Amino acid sequence: MNAANSAAVVVGVDGSEPALRAARLAAAEALRRHRPLRVVHGFIWPLLHVPVSPAPDAPPGGGLRHRAEELVAAAVAEAEATAPGLSISGEIIDGEAAAVLVGESPTAALIVLGDRGLGGFAALVVGSVAVQVAAYADCPVLVARGAERPDEPVLVAVDGSAASRLALEFAAEAAVARDAPLRAVRAYRHPGSTGPGDMQPLVYDEAQLHGEEDRLLAESLAGLTERHPRLRLTRQAVHGRTGAVLADASRSAQLLVVGGQGRGEVTGLLLGSVSQSVLHHAHCPVAVVRAPR
Numbered sequence: 001m002n003a004a005n006s007a008a009v010v011v012g013v014d015g016s017e018p019a020l021r022a023a024r025l026a027a028a029e030a031l032r033r034h035r036p037l038r039v040v041h042g043f044i045w046p047l048l049h050v051p052v053s054p055a056p057d058a059p060p061g062g063g064l065r066h067r068a069e070e071l072v073a074a075a076v077a078e079a080e081a082t083a084p085g086l087s088i089s090g091e092i093i094d095g096e097a098a099a100v101l102v103g104e105s106p107t108a109a110l111i112v113l114g115d116r117g118l119g120g121f122a123a124l125v126v127g128s129v130a131v132q133v134a135a136y137a138d139c140p141v142l143v144a145r146g147a148e149r150p151d152e153p154v155l156v157a158v159d160g161s162a163a164s165r166l167a168l169e170f171a172a173e174a175a176v177a178r179d180a181p182l183r184a185v186r187a188y189r190h191p192g193s194t195g196p197g198d199m200q201p202l203v204y205d206e207a208q209l210h211g212e213e214d215r216l217l218a219e220s221l222a223g224l225t226e227r228h229p230r231l232r233l234t235r236q237a238v239h240g241r242t243g244a245v246l247a248d249a250s251r252s253a254q255l256l257v258v259g260g261q262g263r264g265e266v267t268g269l270l271l272g273s274v275s276q277s278v279l280h281h282a283h284c285p286v287a288v289v290r291a292p293r
Helices: 017-033 064-082 097-107 128-136 162-178 206-221 242-252 273-281
Strands: 009-012 037-043 088-094 110-114 141-144 154-157 182-188 233-239 255-259 286-289
Touching: 009 017, 009 097, 017 037, 017 064, 017 110, 017 141, 017 162, 037 064, 037 097, 064 088, 097 110, 097 128, 110 128, 128 141, 128 273, 154 162, 154 242, 162 182, 162 206, 162 255, 162 286, 182 206, 182 242, 206 233, 242 255, 242 273, 255 273, 273 286
Parallel strands: 009 037, 009 110, 037 088, 110 141, 154 182, 154 255, 182 233, 255 286
Antiparallel strands: 141 286
């Protein structure tokens, strides 16, 4: 097996329930991909110059590093129970969680993490670590959130952009590996201008617009079933804001796949507004696929 094929699925854990969910999701993903799983904990305390060993008069098994070892062991056990026989290792890496996972990403097949960790604020729907890793990682990032629906299709957002094409290939492979249908969705709102300075029309034919959007979606999907002969593919053009359309569609999906930045989003953003929206509002796990930097 060459280096590319032996790249591990990496899951970040911190002892929280979302992290244990991520460990289970990562184990299932590694099993489907025939790859090893690495369970990683970013151990920030040495950077803050906090003593991590137990005090001299403390009982055995104390100290922050021992606690980190325990939570990694618990996540490894969770992964082993999910995927017996899978090659699984655990590691504690000194550093802040997001930085550690981004540092792992150049040699990882996939980074998996929970939507919120122990340090998350109650008012946040998705934690800052998940957003940072999705924005900066050099491999696809899978965020465990929402409900598990193994009988539902894989959902992918399609807009014709380069990031969307990468997401489409990832989603097709994921659907085939899961023996699930792939549902490709293109969201649209109104006709675009036809040239510089043109205004968007106030009146237009909705049926004609839908037909044109469906045609563009079909063009984006051309050749996909030839590249993935086992793929069961459906498509749907939907009128509405992209983030809202995808969040609603994710209620009946087992996985939502989006590109890191789509057509029409501000150049220079590391993570597009649609990706951020679904990370906060999707009802199933979300995979963010970005073009290599």
